[in-house]
Amino acid sequence: GAVVSQHPSWVICKSGTSVKIECRSLDFQATTMFWYRQFPKQSLMLMATSNEGSKATYEQGVEKDKFLINHASLTLSTLTVTSAHPEDSSFYICSAPHGLAQETQYFGPGTRLLVL
């Protein structure tokens, strides 16, 4: 149990276009999901907390107008990178809490974005 999927697994796009990444909890419901960004050989940086039915909460320094988050249902959160630029190229990972105390995060496999 506790499987989180992401789609697509990788995407290449032209500079200036928008890219949508989906995060789904496959066998459980998640009112909260988290979006991270991981640079090569570095740790995960939390970008935002996605809340079902309300606005996302962004970490300091993360542009909310650039990284649009929509938590459409109890099993789906989407991250849209708007007007992508090469510096947005990265590995984007989502997670969702699950378990008795909701304290364990289950991670999606990640989406690698390359902006040309």
Added chain:
Amino acid sequence: GNSVTQMEGPVTLSEEAFLTINCTYTATGYPSLFWYVQYPGEGLQLLLKATKADDKGSNKGFEATYRKETTSFHLEKGSVQVSDSAVYFCALGKSGGYNKLIFGAGTRLAVHP
């Protein structure tokens, strides 16, 4: 604020060697502690966790004990395999709730035959 410090890598070992990856934390209250593993080309997987002091988390031969007195959660394995080559992340989260995880920088482990 809360933080996690991991030993820098990479750690290079021969197969069947003993592994220790140090992790210390700074936190208020009583956090839960986690080790996540990221195999090449894959997402993070929960390796083990401990939710209170003196708890020992274990999985796949890996162990870590929650030491409140030394604020540590060191990862150990008695005999590593080539398949253990991965990046290991120590993380801290608030107990009793699904709050944000704070990750250490990650330690890359390379095991050679």
